[in-house]
Amino acid sequence: MEYEVVIGLEVHAELSTDSKIFCSCTTEFGGDPNTHCCPVCLGLPGVLPVINEKVIELAVKAALALNCEIAEYSKFDRKNYFYPDLPKAYQISQYDLPLAQNGYIEIEVDGKKKKIGITRVHIEEDAGKLVHAELGGYSLVDYNRTGVPLIEIVSEPDIRSPEEARNYLDKLKSILQYSEVSDCKMQEGSLRCDANISLRPKGSKEFGVKTELKNMNSFRAVQKALEAEVKRQKKILERGERVVQETLRWDEARGVTVPMRSKEEAHDYRYFPEPDLPPVVISKEYVERIKSTLPEMPQERKERYMKDYNLPEYDAGVLTDSKAIADFFEACVEKYHDPKTVSNWVMGELLAALKTKDAEIDDIPLTPSHLVEMLELMDKGTISGKIAKTVFKEMIETGKRPEQVVKEKGLVQITDEGKISEIIEKVIKENPKSVEDFKNGKEKAIGFLVGQVMRATKGKANPQIVNKLLREKLQ
Amino acid sequence: MELYELTIHELLDLIKKRETTPSEITESVLKRVGQVEDRVKAFVTITEEEARERAKHIDEDVNNEGNIKSLMGIPMALKDNMCTKGIRTTCSSKILYNFKPPYNATVVEKLNDAGTVLIGKTNLDEFAMGSSTENSAFHTTRNPWDLKRVPGGSSGGSAAAVAADEVIFALGSDTGGSIRQPASLCGVVGMKPTYGFVSRYGLIAFASSLDQIGPFTKDVTDCAIVMNAICGHDPMDSTSANVDVPDFTKSLVADVKGMKIGVPKEYFIEGIQPEVKDAVMKAAELFEEMGANVEDISLPHTDYGLSVYYIIAPAEASSNLARYDGIQYGFRAEEYDDLIDLYKKTRSEGFGPEVKRRIMLGTYALSSGYYDAYYLKAQKVRTLVKQDFDNAFEKCDIIICPTSPTTAFEIGAKTDDPLAMYLSDVFTIPVNLAGIPGISIPCGFSNGLPIGLQIIGKPFDEATIIKAAYTFEQATDYHKQKPNL
Ligand SMILES: [Zn+2]
Numbered sequence: 001m002e003y004e005v006v007i008g009l010e011v012h013a014e015l016s017t018d019s020k021i022f023c024s025c026t027t028e029f030g031g032d033p034n035t036h037c038c039p040v041c042l043g044l045p046g047v048l049p050v051i052n053e054k055v056i057e058l059a060v061k062a063a064l065a066l067n068c069e070i071a072e073y074s075k076f077d078r079k080n081y082f083y084p085d086l087p088k089a090y091q092i093s094q095y096d097l098p099l100a101q102n103g104y105i106e107i108e109v110d111g112k113k114k115k116i117g118i119t120r121v122h123i124e125e126d127a128g129k130l131v132h133a134e135l136g137g138y139s140l141v142d143y144n145r146t147g148v149p150l151i152e153i154v155s156e157p158d159i160r161s162p163e164e165a166r167n168y169l170d171k172l173k174s175i176l177q178y179s180e181v182s183d184c185k186m187q188e189g190s191l192r193c194d195a196n197i198s199l200r201p202k203g204s205k206e207f208g209v210k211t212e213l214k215n216m217n218s219f220r221a222v223q224k225a226l227e228a229e230v231k232r233q234k235k236i237l238e239r240g241e242r243v244v245q246e247t248l249r250w251d252e253a254r255g256v257t258v259p260m261r262s263k264e265e266a267h268d269y270r271y272f273p274e275p276d277l278p279p280v281v282i283s284k285e286y287v288e289r290i291k292s293t294l295p296e297m298p299q300e301r302k303e304r305y306m307k308d309y310n311l312p313e314y315d316a317g318v319l320t321d322s323k324a325i326a327d328f329f330e331a332c333v334e335k336y337h338d339p340k341t342v343s344n345w346v347m348g349e350l351l352a353a354l355k356t357k358d359a360e361i362d363d364i365p366l367t368p369s370h371l372v373e374m375l376e377l378m379d380k381g382t383i384s385g386k387i388a389k390t391v392f393k394e395m396i397e398t399g400k401r402p403e404q405v406v407k408e409k410g411l412v413q414i415t416d417e418g419k420i421s422e423i424i425e426k427v428i429k430e431n432p433k434s435v436e437d438f439k440n441g442k443e444k445a446i447g448f449l450v451g452q453v454m455r456a457t458k459g460k461a462n463p464q465i466v467n468k469l470l471r472e473k474l475q
Numbered sequence: 476m477e478l479y480e481l482t483i484h485e486l487l488d489l490i491k492k493r494e495t496t497p498s499e500i501t502e503s504v505l506k507r508v509g510q511v512e513d514r515v516k517a518f519v520t521i522t523e524e525e526a527r528e529r530a531k532h533i534d535e536d537v538n539n540e541g542n543i544k545s546l547m548g549i550p551m552a553l554k555d556n557m558c559t560k561g562i563r564t565t566c567s568s569k570i571l572y573n574f575k576p577p578y579n580a581t582v583v584e585k586l587n588d589a590g591t592v593l594i595g596k597t598n599l600d601e602f603a604m605g606s607s608t609e610n611s612a613f614h615t616t617r618n619p620w621d622l623k624r625v626p627g628g629s630s631g632g633s634a635a636a637v638a639a640d641e642v643i644f645a646l647g648s649d650t651g652g653s654i655r656q657p658a659s660l661c662g663v664v665g666m667k668p669t670y671g672f673v674s675r676y677g678l679i680a681f682a683s684s685l686d687q688i689g690p691f692t693k694d695v696t697d698c699a700i701v702m703n704a705i706c707g708h709d710p711m712d713s714t715s716a717n718v719d720v721p722d723f724t725k726s727l728v729a730d731v732k733g734m735k736i737g738v739p740k741e742y743f744i745e746g747i748q749p750e751v752k753d754a755v756m757k758a759a760e761l762f763e764e765m766g767a768n769v770e771d772i773s774l775p776h777t778d779y780g781l782s783v784y785y786i787i788a789p790a791e792a793s794s795n796l797a798r799y800d801g802i803q804y805g806f807r808a809e810e811y812d813d814l815i816d817l818y819k820k821t822r823s824e825g826f827g828p829e830v831k832r833r834i835m836l837g838t839y840a841l842s843s844g845y846y847d848a849y850y851l852k853a854q855k856v857r858t859l860v861k862q863d864f865d866n867a868f869e870k871c872d873i874i875i876c877p878t879s880p881t882t883a884f885e886i887g888a889k890t891d892d893p894l895a896m897y898l899s900d901v902f903t904i905p906v907n908l909a910g911i912p913g914i915s916i917p918c919g920f921s922n923g924l925p926i927g928l929q930i931i932g933k934p935f936d937e938a939t940i941i942k943a944a945y946t947f948e949q950a951t952d953y954h955k956q957k958p959n960l
Contacts, residue, residue, distance in 0.1 A: 039578050043798050045571065045679040046558045046580060048712050078794050080841075082818055089797030141802065270841035272850060275683035275791055277713050 002202040003237065005230055006210075007159035007195060008119075009222075011172060012150050013182040014126065014190035015058045021125045021149035022049035022092070029188045033131070033142035041147035043087030048276050051076075055123060055149040056280060058181040059099055060290045062151055063121040065179040065297060066172075068103030070287050076123075076274040081267050084141050085128040093152075095271040098122035099280065105155075105175065106299065107167045116168050117156030124150050145189075151181075157196065157207065162226035169193060169219045170321070174298050178323045186218055193222050198243070199233045208233075209243040213257060216250045225250035229257050301326055309339035318347050324361045325351070331368035336375055345371060349392050365399025374402040386459050387411050414461045417469060420453070423461070424469055427452045438474055446470060478503035479640045480957070483549050483697040486643065490537060490548055497537065497548025500643075501530035501592050504550040508594065508641045511960045516616050517626075517636035519555045520563050521595035526550065529592045536590070545704055547590030552636045552645040555596035556603055557688070558677040559583055562593075566679050567611035568601045570799045570806045570825030580677020581709045582646060582688055589704040594642050597632030601827045602796060603653055603681040605629050606899045609890055610829045617886075618661060619958040620924055624883040627657030627899075630691070634661040637691045639960055644701055645691045650681050651784050652879075652903025654689045655915035659878035659927020662917045662956065664692045664944070667903075668702065669934045670910035671716035674709030680795040682788035683714075685907045694954050695916065695945040699723035702937060718935055726938040729949040732766035736943070737871035741777035742902055747880045754919030754926040755877045761950060762875070762943070772871060774863040779856050780905040781897060786840045786853035787908075792830075793837030799825060832893065861909040868933050873943050877902055878915040878927035902929060912937045916944045917953035925953070 020027055023040035040047045060070055077095035103118035126148040131140045153172065159165050173191065176182045184191040198210035213229060216222045228250075233243050248257040296304070298320045305316035320326045325346065332342045350371075354361065374391055377383045383391060383406060394405045406412055414420060427449060428435055437445040446467075453466045478486065478500050489495040505523055512518060533548045553559065556566045558576035560583075565571045579587070586593075600610035608616040608631030616631045618624040619639040626635040630647025634657035637645050647654040649667035658665025666689045673688045680686060690701035702723045709715040738759055743752055763769045801807035801821030808820030826834070840849040867874060879899050889896040906913040911934050918928035928947070932940040948954055 039576075042803065044558075044576065044578075044804070045564070045566075045574065045798070046556075046576065046677040048676050048714075050711060050713050080794050080797060082797065082800060084800075084802045084814070087798060087803055089800060090794050268843050270794070270838065270843070270846075272790060272794070272841050272846070275714070276680075 001238075003199040003234060004202045004204070005161055005197065005199055006157045006207060007162070007165050007197045007226060008157040009155045009159065009165060009168060010194045010196070011153045011155075011169070012192040013062070013153065013176055013184060015055055015062075015149040015151060015181055016183050017052060017054045017058060017149055019052055019054075020147035021052050021055050021123075022147055025147065027148045029185075029190070031144055033140070033144065036144040037146070041087075042143055043146075049092060049274075051277060051280075052149065056282070057290060058149075059121065059123045059151050060282065060287065061179050061294060062153075062176060062181040063100030063103065064287070064291050064294055065175050065181070066100075066103040066105060066118050066121060066153065068100035068118055068121055070100050070282055071097060072283070073097065073279055073281055074099045074122075075279040076277045077271045078274050080270045083127070084139070085130050085143075085146070087128070087143060087146060091125060091127065092274055092277070093124035094122035105168060105171050107164065107171050109164060109167070114164075116158045116164075119154045119156050121151055121153050124152060126150050162223045162230065165195065165226055166219055166223040169222060171298075173219075174321055174323065178297055179294060193219075195222060195226060197226055197229050197233070199230065199237060208237075209245050211243065211245065211257075212247045214247060214249055214260070217252070221250060221252055224255065225257060228255060232257060298323075298326075309333065309343075311339060311343055315340075315343045315347060318351070319343060322361075328361055328368055332372050335369065335372045341375060342371070345375070345392070349389065353393070353396050364396050366396050367399075370395050370399075370401055377402055377406065381413060381415065381462065382406065383411060383413050384459065384463060387413065411460065414457055415465060417465060420457075420461055420465055420469055421473075423453055423456050424466070424473055427456065428473065435474065446474075477507070479507040479643075481643070482693045483546065483643055483700050486549060487543065487547070491543050497533040497592060498527070498530040500548055501526050501550050501594075504594060504640075504642060507639075511619075511639050512641060514617060514622055514960065515619055515635050515639045515641065516614050517597050517632045517639065517641055518552070518595040519565055519567060519598050519611075519613055519632070522562060522593055525562075526592050526594050533590055533592065544588075544590040545700060546586065548592060549590070549643050550592045550594045551586065552594050552597045552633060552642040553583065554599055554603075554630050554633050554645070554647045556599060556648060556679040556681075557583060557646065558679065559593070559596065562596065564596065564679070565613075566602045567599045567608075567613055568826065568830070569612045570821070572612070572806055574805050576677075578677065581674035581711060582705050583677060585705055585707075586646075597630070597636055597645060599632055599653075600629035601830050602679070602792070603629040603648055603650055603686075604792070604829050604833055606652070606656055606896055607884075607886075607889070608632060609886065610827055612827055615886055618883045618924075619960055620662060621883065624885050624924070625660070627660035627879070627883065629653040629657075630665075631657045633691050634658055634663055634665065637661070637663045637693060638958060640957070644693070644697055646688055646705070647691055648678055648681075648686055648688050649903075649907065650685045650687075650788060651907050652900035654691065655903050655913055655927065655929060656879045656900055658691055658915040659929075660883040660925065662925025662927075662953070662958070664690075664695055664698045664914065664916050664954065666690055666698050666702065666914040666937070666940075667906065667912060668706060668937055669716070669912045670907075671714055672706045672718075672720075672912070672935065672937070674707075674712040674715050676709055676711040680791075682791040683795060684791060685784075685788060687907070695941060695948045696724070696727055698914070698944070699727055699941050702941075716935070721938050723938060723941050726941040727945045728942055729946045730766075731762055731943055731946045734762075734767040734873065734939075734943060735871040736762055736767045736769045737772035737867050737874045738769060739772050739774045739777065739867070739874060739876055741774050742876035744880070744901075746898070747877065748882060748921065750919070750921035751877050751880060751882065751926050754921070755875065755928055758918045758928045758947065759875060761947065765946060765950065767943075770871065772867050772874065774867060774905065776856065776859045776863050777905055780860055780908055781901055783853045783856045783860065783908060784900075784904045785836065785897065786849050787857065789833040789837030790840045790850050791837065793834045793841065796826075796830065796834060801825070829893070857908050860905050864905070864909045864911055864931075872932075872939055874931040876929050876931070878929040879903070882921050882924035882926060906931055910934065912940055914940050914944050916948060917956070918947070918951070919953060920956070925956075
């Protein structure tokens with residue numbers, strides 16, 4: 001039997017506010033354990049929460065970027081459970097009246113556009129972190145993260161494959177970064193994802209029994225965990241058995257999903273309205289005001305790049321995937337006449353370098369002006385395209401200006417015809433066979449000779465001049 | 476006459492006239508504490524040394540500034556559920572026996588600013604759950620009028636300390652009557668302000684939507700003075716109301732002519748002590764004689780108040796008290812196998828039986844499958860209780876009724892019967908459910924035990940309550956009676 005995969009995703013994103021959701025402690029990542037804390041976020045007896053207005057603003061902004069309807073009236077609720085990283089023993093969240101509902105994200109599947117519904121977006125506070133002592137026997141708690149503001153984004157079960165899930169996450173991340181509500185750094189835990197997945201016979205309208213997957217630390221892990229779970233559920237169904245509804249943990253090392261202990265999941269959270277906080281009332285005017293601050297979203301930007309810069313759809317898509325890359329590109333294009341050349345360098349050398357380094361553009365010292373200066377050096381003929389690649393690598397490492405790199409490394413192009421002629425003479429003398437071949441009509445042989453000249457000049461000779469002079473001498 | 480016997484306004488007059496100093500007053504009060512505290516047991520912690528130093532400091536302020544602040548040099552006590560920086564704050568619970576808050580509650584800051592001298596932290600029913608202080612993990616406070624009897628609760632320590640002249644005034648907290656009922660049983664003035672009028676920041680929560688801090692004083696004038704000092708908006712408390720605070724001392728005018736006073740028929744139920752009923756009826760007659768229009772009214776949902784309260788308050792408490800898990804501060808069981816065992820043992824050993832009973836009740840009421848039938852239903856009925864008052868206040872300015880159905884009962888008389896104990900708050904609970912203000916003032920005696928008259932007012936209309944209470948007080952001398960200690 002053929003099965004259809006049904007996936008829904010729950011994403012938690014940290015909002016990029018300066019201070020925590022209910023107190024004025026910093027949200028900065030890192031810091032010595034328990035140094036970003038106060039009585040309020042430590043949940044000491046007697047303290048009360050006061051909502052950070054910026055949290056509402058960013059959450060509304062995110063929800064609007066995800067095409068949601070903003071609730072005029074929503075409220076906070078307490079989600080009660082015991083765990084040492086939760087100092088009040090309840091998490092302030094939103095239960096039956098979330099901030100926003102009924103949104104969607106558009107993704108591309110096989111070149112076609114597909115809408116994935118967003119069920120809801122709600123606000124909640126983050127918990128702390130448990131640190132288990134290496135020698136065992138005890139654990140320590142770090143409350144620095146306690147009270148960092150989060151939004152939870154719940155998708156409809158509209159996703160039909162692990163690849164689509166990955167696609168959705170990439171798009172979601174891009175939207176959140178574009179709207180500047182979250183920096184979405186998964187390695188710092190500012191973006192986290194849980195997945196619900198079930199299988200059903202193709203054509204069936206009923207949902208199958210779902211499992212919930214947790215503990216996936218990257219988008220790749222989400223995709224891999226879902227792929228593993230599809231296989232596991234398929235096997236069960238093919239044996240004619242039933243899938244058990246349960247929560248599974250992704251074991252990255254072993255590449256399998258394993259059931260969590262029932263104690264960890266058997267919760268009755270006893271939600272009830274948070275009596276310490278007034279309801280969140282949002283006026284239409286407020287929503288309009290936030291809407292007007294929303295920056296251009298990736299789709300719009302992509303279309304603009306195709307129209308204004310005459311870029312191919314593929315280029316425009318790659319460049320606008322990440323806001324930071326698109327911003328970099330635009331900063332270059334402002335100063336340089338040929339967008340396609342910039343696009344080639346950004347999509348080629350720059351993205352490749354970031355991938356190898358596993359870095360974000362903010363992590364490297366390259367600036368748009370430096371890239372533009374380098375392109376201008378090429379235009380002036382100071383450096384060749386080949387040398388430019390060397391210069392580029394150096395700029396990425398050191399942040400030096402291209403002129404400086406060229407000077408320090410002696411990379412200035414040789415355009416002096418006398419100097420080049422000397423080398424050509426030498427190469428002709430050393431390669432009589434190739435000279436012979438060329439004279440006998442083997443056009444390819446000239447390529448080899450040019451290569452030898454370039455090699456002798458460490459790539460610095462101007463290739464056009466080399467070509468011209470070589471032909472003249474061999475006539 | 477000893478200084479400790481005086482009121483705030485009398486002492487301030489003496490300080491202003493330079494006839495006494497804050498240090499002399501503090502010494503007098505500490506002497507009184509030394510004489511009677513081993514019998515009354517009002518305190519959990521006495522901050523004798525800090526009080527002396529603080530008083531000396533204020534002596535200087537008085538000399539230097541000349542400007543006498545509203546409570547300058549006045550010795551007072553705080554119920555031990557209000558956080559005091561560096562001073563043990565226990566909620567009379569084993570689970571917080573060693574807890575020293577790193578911060579002050581907003582009311583504590585306000586009182587400090589007004590120049591008070593803290594004498595100590597007073598006893599309460601554990602986490603303010605009870606009506607007699609018998610649920611304290613440390614000891615039972617005695618009623619100064621009869622040491623065999625309870626002072627009421629949960630703010631019994633504060634009420635007894637004021638009644639026994641161990642402090643000039645005290646703060647308590649009132650979730651279902653915990654200021655007014657002990658004020659009634661101890662023969663002092665106790666006010667629960669409108670919900671949101673006094674900041675709850677730093678008040679260790681019992682039931683967040685009901686808790687409110689208020690004063691215990693020796694007379695209504697002092698009540699107005701303390702209210703001036705503690706009311707007002709606090710940005711640290713999101714439920715704190717952003718309303719102007721009037722000068723309550725302007726309401727200290729003996730005049731109830733034309734005031735419309737309602738007497739709810741539902742508050743004179745079977746089981747009410749006849750002397751209590753008589754005293755309240757006599758009070759109504761007195762108001763009428765003084766020119767008020769007294770009429771019978773009905774608060775038809777009164778009967779449901781107790782049931783609603785015993786769902787909402789425990790539900791909120793079950794969540795508020797979940798943080799006492801032995802992880803970060805307070806008591807932790809000595810031996811345990813794993814995390815779950817640590818939670819179980821810490822909470823089993825750390826909480827007393829009444830607190831456990833209410834955590835169980837509340838947990839049950841919020842459980843999935845029961846939420847709608849209990850918590851949600853209770854919230855709906857709470858709205859009806861509130862509407863009763865809204866309707867009543869269309870016809871009258873204030874409502875008068877008994878504070879408690881009985882005078883002080885004997886220690887141990889109700890400890891085996893929680894329901895009988897719960898009934899002693901039957902007249903005070905609806906006021907908390909509605910979030911409106913109420914006061915208890917002395918209005919008579921029965922067999923040497925004080926009787927309290929409750930005056931209930933419109934939201935944020937404490938001024939009218941104070942005016943009526945002051946008028947009554949001027950025409951009577953119950954508030955001048957002192958227990959024989
Ligand atoms: Zn904090």
